[in-house]
Amino acid sequence: MSEFLLTVAALVVVTVAIGLLRVLRGPGDADRIMAVQLLGTGGIAALLLAGSATGEAGRVDVALILALLAAFASIAFTKAPSG
Amino acid sequence: MTPASLLDLGIGAVALALAAFAGAARSSFAAIVGFVALGLLLALAWLRLGAPDVALTEVAIGGGLTGLLLIGAERRLRARAMAEASDPVSTRVRVAAAVLSAGVAAGLAAAVLSLPIPAPTLGPAALRELPRTGLDNPVTAALIAFRAFDTLAEKVVLLLALVGVWSLAPDREWGGRPGQRYPLDADGVLAFLVRLLVPVGVVFGGYILWVSAGAPGGAFQGGAILATMWLAARMAGLTDAPRLCASRVRWALAAGPLVFFAAGLAGPLVAGGFLAWPVGFEKPVIVAIEIPLMLSIAAVLGLLLAGPAQRDGAR
Amino acid sequence: MSTATLFGVYGAVLVGIGLYGMIVQTELLRRIVAFDVLGSGIFLIFGAVARRGAAGGLASDPIPQAMVITGLVVAFAATGVATALLLRLSASAEGVARRPEGPP
Amino acid sequence: MSGLLDLWTVVAVSGGAFFFLAGTVGLLRFPDVLTRLHALTKADNLGLGLVVLGLLPRAEGLQGAVKLLSVWLLVMLSGATVSQLIARVAGRESPPA
Numbered sequence: 001m002s003e004f005l006l007t008v009a010a011l012v013v014v015t016v017a018i019g020l021l022r023v024l025r026g027p028g029d030a031d032r033i034m035a036v037q038l039l040g041t042g043g044i045a046a047l048l049l050a051g052s053a054t055g056e057a058g059r060v061d062v063a064l065i066l067a068l069l070a071a072f073a074s075i076a077f078t079k080a081p082s083g
Numbered sequence: 084m085t086p087a088s089l090l091d092l093g094i095g096a097v098a099l100a101l102a103a104f105a106g107a108a109r110s111s112f113a114a115i116v117g118f119v120a121l122g123l124l125l126a127l128a129w130l131r132l133g134a135p136d137v138a139l140t141e142v143a144i145g146g147g148l149t150g151l152l153l154i155g156a157e158r159r160l161r162a163r164a165m166a167e168a169s170d171p172v173s174t175r176v177r178v179a180a181a182v183l184s185a186g187v188a189a190g191l192a193a194a195v196l197s198l199p200i201p202a203p204t205l206g207p208a209a210l211r212e213l214p215r216t217g218l219d220n221p222v223t224a225a226l227i228a229f230r231a232f233d234t235l236a237e238k239v240v241l242l243l244a245l246v247g248v249w250s251l252a253p254d255r256e257w258g259g260r261p262g263q264r265y266p267l268d269a270d271g272v273l274a275f276l277v278r279l280l281v282p283v284g285v286v287f288g289g290y291i292l293w294v295s296a297g298a299p300g301g302a303f304q305g306g307a308i309l310a311t312m313w314l315a316a317r318m319a320g321l322t323d324a325p326r327l328c329a330s331r332v333r334w335a336l337a338a339g340p341l342v343f344f345a346a347g348l349a350g351p352l353v354a355g356g357f358l359a360w361p362v363g364f365e366k367p368v369i370v371a372i373e374i375p376l377m378l379s380i381a382a383v384l385g386l387l388l389a390g391p392a393q394r395d396g397a398r
Numbered sequence: 399m400s401t402a403t404l405f406g407v408y409g410a411v412l413v414g415i416g417l418y419g420m421i422v423q424t425e426l427l428r429r430i431v432a433f434d435v436l437g438s439g440i441f442l443i444f445g446a447v448a449r450r451g452a453a454g455g456l457a458s459d460p461i462p463q464a465m466v467i468t469g470l471v472v473a474f475a476a477t478g479v480a481t482a483l484l485l486r487l488s489a490s491a492e493g494v495a496r497r498p499e500g501p502p
Numbered sequence: 503m504s505g506l507l508d509l510w511t512v513v514a515v516s517g518g519a520f521f522f523l524a525g526t527v528g529l530l531r532f533p534d535v536l537t538r539l540h541a542l543t544k545a546d547n548l549g550l551g552l553v554v555l556g557l558l559p560r561a562e563g564l565q566g567a568v569k570l571l572s573v574w575l576l577v578m579l580s581g582a583t584v585s586q587l588i589a590r591v592a593g594r595e596s597p598p599a
Contacts, residue, residue, distance in 0.1 A: 001508060001511070002086075003085070003086045004086075004512060004515075005511075005515065006086035006087050006089070006090050007086040007089065007090075008515050008516070008518075008519050009090055010086065010089045010090040010092075010093040010094075011519055011523075012518075012519055012522050013090070013093050013094060013097060013124075013127070014093050014097065015519075015522050015523050015526050016522060016526060016545075017093075017097040017100070017101075018526055018530070019525070019526040019529045019530065020101070020104075020117075020120060021530060022529050022530060022538075023104070023108075023113055023116050023117065023120075024104070024108075024113075028535065028591070028592065028595040029112060029591055029595065030535050030539075030588050030589075030591040030592035030595060031535060031538065032112070032113060032116050033116075033584075033588050033591065034529060034538060034539060034542050034588060035116075035529065036116055036119065036120060037542060037546070037581070037584060037588070038522075038525060038526065038529060038542055038545055038546070039120050039123060040123065041522075041545060041546045041549065041550050041577055041581070042522055042545070042549075043123040043124075043126070043127065044550060044573060044577065045518065045522065045549065045550050045553045046127060047126070047127060047130065048553060048554065048557055048570070048573070049515065049553060049557070050090060050127070050130060050131070051130065052557045052560050054087075059130060059135060060566060060569040060570060060573065061135075061139065061291065061294075061298070061299060061300065061569070062126065062130065062135060062138050062139055062142060062299075063573050064287065064569060064572065064573055064576070065139060065142050065143055065287070065291070065304070065308065066123070066126070066142050067573045067576040067577050067580070068280065068283070068284055068287060068308065068311075068576060069142060069143065069147045069308070069311055070577075070580070071276070071280065071576070071577075071579075071580030071581075071583070071584060072147075072151070072311055072314070072315050073119055073146075073147060073150055073151065074580075074584040074587070074588075075273065075276075075315070075318065075583075075584065075587060076150070076151050076154045076155070076318070077116070077154060078584070078587040078588060078590070078591050079158070079318060087401070088401075088404075091401050091404050091405070092404075095404060095405065095408040098408060098412070099408060099411055099412070099415070102411075102412050102415045102416070102435050102438075103415055105419075105431055105432075105435060106415055106416075106418065106419040106423070106428075106431075106432060106435070111425060111427050111428055111431075114428055114431050115431060118431050118434060118435065121435070121438065122438075125438055125441075125442065128405055128408070128442065128445070129445060131401055131405070132401065132402065132405055132445045132446070132448065132449045132458060133448075133449055133452060133456075133457025133458035134445060134448060134449075134457070134458045134463050134466075136463055136467060137441075137445065137463050137466050137467055137470075140466075140467045140470050140471070141470065144470050144471060144474050145438065145441075145470050145473075145474075148474055149434060149473070149474050149477050152474070152477055152478055152481055153427070153430070153431060153477070153481065155481075156427060156481040156484060156485060157427060159485055160427060160484075160485070160488055163488055163489075163492055171424055172421070172422045172424065176421070176422065177422050180417075180418050180421035180422050181418060183417070183418075183421070184414040184415070184417040184418035184421070185414055187413060187414055187417055188410045188411050188413055188414025188415075188417075189410075189414075190410075191409070191410035191413055191414075191439075191443065192406075192407045192410035192411070194410075195403060195406035195407055195409070195410055195443060195446055196403065196406075196407070198406075198446075198447065198450060202447070202450035202451050203451065204450075204451030204452070204453045204459045205451070205459055205460070205461040206451055206452065206453040206456045206458075206459045206460065207453050209456075209459075209460045209461065210455070210456065221456065221460035222460045222463045222464055222467070224460070225460045225461050225463070225464035226464045226467065226468070229461070229464075230461070230464060233464075233465075233468060234468065237468050237471065237472060240472055240475065241471065241472075241475050244475035244476070244478060244479050245475075245478075247479045247482075248478055248479055248482040251482050251483065251485075251486040272583055272586045272587065273583065273587065275583070276579070276580060276583040279579065280576075280579070280580070283576070301467070303467060303470075303471055380471075384474070387474070387475060387478035388478070390478075390481075390482055390485065391482055391486070
């Protein structure tokens, strides 16, 4: 079971990382922010999956902080271009 | 190949790609996006390395607060539309830099590969002394008891950094408010989210400190969360930064280090050494120190993020 | 290769990437970003050392972990000072640019 | 019983991974900002949601389960808001005709 969860975690990380090609291509800042938002959510999923597989303490707390702060990172990005 | 090593390889490959992207991206906005994403990958790496405390700090400070700081700077630079274009580096310098960097990286990698076996460790020593601190999390014990002097000095470093930032204010603005005044979010979407999330964040910051006795967490991570919540409330226009000459600002900054230092000075009287905690009362003393410490850390981090005074100066 | 060694080598490469960026970037903000990448690499090497020191039921040696936590906070403070300096620099450059025949 | 729960975990987690894949493909292949935003929100809400639901049987007690669910709740809440803000940025960059 834990092998399965770790494999899925790796797949999710690589998948959303490929989504970061949007950061390269743009064209606008909106697209770049979307790619980061996707990476944030995918990162949360990978954290939960890998943590559940190996049973590390505090992994859900890391995911919670990430869920809380990723939102504000995206907000800061959306505020950024307007000056 | 096992799934675990597949995950490690995936995390590492993506992290390196992001670091290269942060260096090679055309706009600095994209570079900062890459850096923030790198922070996320590093948090995953820290979990894989069995260090959830560091993963929390990386998420909250390494990627989170640093990303917010860089994004704020980029926005202001862009608003000024200053082309600070200096001449691009010549090819010769690029080649030399590449050779140098590759050499340094190869040297470090060789050092990592030739680390002594068995690895030296302070783990057993930390575990042996752990019961005497009344804590269950050895990382918290290292920060607040075993190496308390480092942590105290670090608080002072943070304050010095803040003094450095503040002293960059123009004379006429000294003691005024830092950063820009954000207008109240017109459509209310952001204000709504902030009203909803800030209480959650405050509770969670306190929780992260409280559980740090036995689980991953601590004053730094909690303080970073509180600082982010303050920034969020300012960005939504719900509150404004205080004047930096206000005495409540100064006390908020100094309270944590002062309590820490006072407790340390009491050490020789009650426990036989500077920064030694009295036997039997370690845990209450540590909690009593960590709560003001977290509030001061939140104030320092939040004000570092806000920058020097730039309006409503005293003169 | 163990997890610890693998991430240690990744850390070494991150240091290389950051160092290269610090030398060849011309925009100052980009140099700050490169500096932070370099720092992340060093912390990751510390993480490898900590992981190798796993003993007595601990997943990782707590002392290097505590040092990295301290280091992350100090790196943030350094970045704060650096960006404040950069913004002040660009503000005064702008002031000079506005007054073409200003003081010498 | 545990076999059934394991099956549930496998099915739900796989479904979540599928939505992440779909969201990424959409983000890369869809022609304009708003359709890409549409793809992203599916990955955010459904992808993570299914992962969380799949991991619920493996949570450490009630507290762990509540924490898992609140991660999802937080992401849904902020995702809804952030997609509004992103759409606003997109509107600024290329105002709708």
